Amino acid sequence: xxxxxxxxxxxxLLCGSSAPAVSPTELGAFLAGRALPPESxxxxxxxxxxYREHARLFAxxxxxxxxLYFAPMRAWAGTELVPRIGPSWQVTYMFAGPDLISALALFxxxxxxxxxxxxxxxxxxNPLELTPEQLHASLAALRKSTEVIMNFSHFITKDMKSDxxxxxxxxxxxxxxxxxxxxxxxxxxxxxxxxxxxxxxxxGEKAGGQPALRIVFRQTPVTxxxxxxxxxxxxxxxxxxxxxAVLDWLARRGPSTGYLKAASYLLQSGSFSRMRGFLLGNxxxxxxxxxxxxxxxxxxxxxxVICFGHYTAPLEIFARHEQPALRDLxxxxxxxxxxxxxxxxxxxxxxxxxxALPPQHAPRALPAINPAPSPTPY
Numbered sequence: 001x002x003x004x005x006x007x008x009x010x011x012x013l014l015c016g017s018s019a020p021a022v023s024p025t026e027l028g029a030f031l032a033g034r035a036l037p038p039e040s041x042x043x044x045x046x047x048x049x050x051y052r053e054h055a056r057l058f059a060x061x062x063x064x065x066x067x068l069y070f071a072p073m074r075a076w077a078g079t080e081l082v083p084r085i086g087p088s089w090q091v092t093y094m095f096a097g098p099d100l101i102s103a104l105a106l107f108x109x110x111x112x113x114x115x116x117x118x119x120x121x122x123x124x125x126n127p128l129e130l131t132p133e134q135l136h137a138s139l140a141a142l143r144k145s146t147e148v149i150m151n152f153s154h155f156i157t158k159d160m161k162s163d164x165x166x167x168x169x170x171x172x173x174x175x176x177x178x179x180x181x182x183x184x185x186x187x188x189x190x191x192x193x194x195x196x197x198x199x200x201x202x203x204g205e206k207a208g209g210q211p212a213l214r215i216v217f218r219q220t221p222v223t224x225x226x227x228x229x230x231x232x233x234x235x236x237x238x239x240x241x242x243x244x245a246v247l248d249w250l251a252r253r254g255p256s257t258g259y260l261k262a263a264s265y266l267l268q269s270g271s272f273s274r275m276r277g278f279l280l281g282n283x284x285x286x287x288x289x290x291x292x293x294x295x296x297x298x299x300x301x302x303x304x305v306i307c308f309g310h311y312t313a314p315l316e317i318f319a320r321h322e323q324p325a326l327r328d329l330x331x332x333x334x335x336x337x338x339x340x341x342x343x344x345x346x347x348x349x350x351x352x353x354x355x356a357l358p359p360q361h362a363p364r365a366l367p368a369i370n371p372a373p374s375p376t377p378y
Contacts, residue, residue: 019128024187024215028177030127031142031169033058045127050136058143061150062182065101068348070183072340073105080308080336081106084355084363085285090114090256092283094235094275095263098175099149100228103259104183106287108219110257113228114250121211121232122171124190130168141167142174172230173213180217188225189216195231199248210245235266240274247278258283260292261343265314265321268294286356289343290314293356295326302359305329309338312350326352 020041022030029035030042033055037043045051087109096103096115103113127135145167173190180187193201194209201212212231218224233239233246240247250256258279260267267276276293279286280301286293290311298305311330314321330352342351357363 019126022126022128024124024177024190025181027124027127027174028181028185028187031139031174032062032178032181034181042127045135048132048136050132051139054136054139054143058178061143061146065150066182069340070101070105073102074108076339077106077108081287081355082109084306085257085357085361086364088257088285090253091259092250092253092256092279093259094279095260095266096230098172098179098230099261100176100230101149101179101182102261104179106259107257111224111226112253112256113226114253114256115228115230116233116235116246117172117230118234119232120171121192121213121230122169122173123192124173124177125168134168138168142169142178146175146178172232176213176215176228176230180215183219185217185219186221187215187217190214193229195233195245195249197243197245199245199250199252201229201249210243235275236271237274238271244274247274250278251282255282255284258286258288260286260288262289263291265291265318267292268297268321280358284358284361286354288354288356289345290323290326290352290354291318291321291343292354295323295329295354298356299325303356304359306355306357306363307335308353308355309335309342309351310349311352312345315344318344 022041026036026040026042030046033051035055036046046055088107089110090112091103091107091110092114093099093103094114094116097117097119098115100113100115103110103115107113125138130138177187177190191203191214192205193203193212193214194206195212196202196206196209201214202209205211210231210233212229214227214229216225216227218226231246231249235246260279266272267279276297279293280297280303291314295305307330311323311327313319338351338353339348340351341348342353345351
């Protein structure tokens with residue numbers, strides 16, 4: 001364990017508790033149901049029948065997600081995405097909620113992930129502070145909150161909030177730690193932050209700002225660290241007009257790869273023009289399903305779109321967002337295959353994935369071997 005990161009973590013975790021300290025890597029592994037070494041303060045809690053059942057059920061969820069989504073997405077990114085746009089060192093994933101896991105699959109080389117959403121940040125609770133009844137109920141709620149993404153590749157915000165209301169492991173924080181543990185990631189630090197006016201992040205919880213978190217992690221002990229910062233924020237135009245701190249923060253990071261998935265088609269409305277304009281003006285590429293920026297929006301901005309998968313009509317609740325022009329583009333037969341489900345149309349063979357490139361950027365290359373016809377950029 002990397003003990004030098006503990007003071008940063010303990011400020012967020014223990015809040016004056018007298019319980020033995022646990023590292024962020026230990027907490028992530030515990031939440032994910034993964035075995036800890038005997039010397040860990042949490043190891044004794046893993047011996048109960050209830051915890052072992054939690055570990056079994058969570059492992060089953062992860063193995064399914066890895067088989068259907070994570071492993072195919074990572075392989076696809078290496079053969080289809082990186083050859084076209086190069087490594088994505090920075091990723092901007094607004095409307096993400098706690099869905100760090102799919103960003104890790106598509107952009108494993110990134111050093112900085114910026115996520116945002118309405119979901120609360122939450123706090124890190126030391127499991128040693130809970131009664132057995134509280135612990136097992138909270139682990140069950142955590143597991144239930146991830147069922148939708150593990151099975152269908154996206155979150156449903158209202159369901160997740162409901163699942164975690166009675167849990168000691170609330171908000172985005174514990175879900176992200178569990179996801180990082182599933183991917184065998186070493187977590188160096190985890191802390192609460194506040195996004196202040198002007199777009200500056202400050203440590204701790206401060207008045208007058210927006211709740212945020214940072215997790216520093218690395219894929220192996222010898223690889224450089226990466227970080228994810230999540231900001232709880234309303235991204236509608238009126239909110240961003242009153243407080244543009246999120247846009248200021250994102251702009252300060254510089255160019256990045258945009259990522260949009262299961263975004264409720266919000267960016268296709270007139271109420272989210274500021275965020276849409278920011279992505280079109282600041283991203284070197286955008287990877288998304290059809291619920292992100294519309295094809296018409298990309299065309300108006302002079303962007304080109306490369307298609308993967310199939311275009312299927314939106315779910316019934318989003319039926320008014322069907323895009324005939326996108327359907328026609330797919331009907332031209334130039335789309336590349338997509339070997340995994342993605343977004344709301346989560347079943348393989350029904351999913352839409354678009355790679356959008358701004359006017360000044362051309363694809364670096366096409367894969368050397370491609371069974372599909374070469375697509376014509378829009």
